[in-house]
Amino acid sequence: MRLSTKGRYAVTAMLDLALNGTEGPVTLADISENQGISLSYLEQLFAALRGKGLVRGVRGPGGGYYLGRPADEISIADVICAVDEWVEFTRCNPRPSSADTQRGMTHSLWDDLSQQIYDFLTKITLADLVKRGLEREAERKQGKSAEDLLDLNHRAA
Amino acid sequence: MRLSTKGRYAVTAMLDLALNGTEGPVTLADISENQGISLSYLEQLFAALRGKGLVRGVRGPGGGYYLGRPADEISIADVICAVDEWVEFTRCNPRPSSADTQRGMTHSLWDDLSQQIYDFLTKITLADLVKRGLEREAERKQGKSAEDLLDLNHRAA
DNA sequence: GAATTCCCCAGTAATTTACTCGGTTAAGCG
């Protein structure tokens, strides 16, 4: 697994689509302005996302991008893997021979961790994040005037 | 959160210490050879790790590095944060004003995700990975006659 | 047919990664 600013751009852009794509497509120009990323760089990212079917482009005036699937069927892992190339570095030794067990051992341990992270991010969808965000917004707004900063406390409770 | 090859190097190196540090310190030269990383680059990484108290260096002949704490008290998040600088990109707006809600919204959603990943990696320790690895090895070997390759088992015992 | 917007690609500045190379300091050993 790999988690870079590139992946962050992709995820936030996808979240932008999830939030604003309900009433018509979202243009890259909008996202570019919203997120402060250059248009051409966004185009590159979206070329990758489109290649994986995560977004769908509509040309012409009034055009833009939709999510390729419902937001609850797009995981964070999907998005990050689409833009981050995700090369396998595991290809070294299929079975660790008794000679150089060390490298094989640490690598397989890392692979295990990497897999855990990947599984974790597979279970989180764009819809999940949006939902959590809305809930947080709601409970922050809910009749709270002064103790709104400390929503962390009763959220933990 | 950020997850790069640099973080991977750090984690695998720390796993190397966790696996081999039981009977004396491990030299960077060894790790360099095991993991295929250059010595000086390792020195840089270990300078950062040492700065966070995650490793402890011993000079002179027979010297090397120990883990700074027991392996079950060092989380993956600790290791990755030590080498990856972990700059905050959240500092933009404390509370999103209703004006430019868009950028603030997607950013806070990302921050939420980032926090989730961080929490996840905080709960995984070096010891956890080693334990899982040994268990997997054990169950793979179960019924196997050639237990010669796994000196790890009786070294941990 | 003109504006809009996706689409595509080549080049490149900026940043990060990873390394080379030069040393110094502390510790062990004969």
Next chain:
DNA sequence: CGCTTAACCGAGTAAATTACTGGGGAATTC
């Protein structure tokens, strides 16, 4: 005491990635 080993330290740099610039094209709408 010298000698070796290894951690420590820092400047400089190749390589890779990130992020952008700029040039076009193709589909769609008005």
